Amino acid sequence: xxxxxxxxxxxxxxxxxxxxxxxxxxxxxxxxxxxxxxxxxxxxxxxxxxxxxxxxxxxxxxxxxxxxxxxxxxxxxxxxxxxxxxxxxxxxxxxxxxxxxxxxxxxxxxxxxxxxxxxxxxxxxxxxxxxxxxxxxx
Numbered sequence: 001x002x003x004x005x006x007x008x009x010x011x012x013x014x015x016x017x018x019x020x021x022x023x024x025x026x027x028x029x030x031x032x033x034x035x036x037x038x039x040x041x042x043x044x045x046x047x048x049x050x051x052x053x054x055x056x057x058x059x060x061x062x063x064x065x066x067x068x069x070x071x072x073x074x075x076x077x078x079x080x081x082x083x084x085x086x087x088x089x090x091x092x093x094x095x096x097x098x099x100x101x102x103x104x105x106x107x108x109x110x111x112x113x114x115x116x117x118x119x120x121x122x123x124x125x126x127x128x129x130x131x132x133x134x135x136x137x138x
Contacts, residue, residue, distance in 0.1 A: 010048070013046070017042070020042040021039065024042065040058055040114060041118070051107050051110040059095070
């Protein structure tokens, strides 16, 4: 399948994408974590898409899930307005600044930053950062 975006043509392997997306959805729903950290490498490495398409697709995919989850958490009383009011403008500003930076650096740098971020996330989820953070912050 050929995909054209902004004058560039890409040939992602849709079989790899469908099978990978399906497996990520099953595992993430079984264990209760978001699939974004796994979808990004699947699209960047498995489908060989450029990071500007990967990031945009990832954001679009989680947008609807985030909206529904936010409404549900509000309905159940699990909503902190102060936290929301602090995070929402920060997310909008970061969502505007991030692509501006990504346009000015090479795609390899963007991928390396994404890898570092995913490794930090993985270490945090595995509890490997707890002793380090405890030593630093007490």
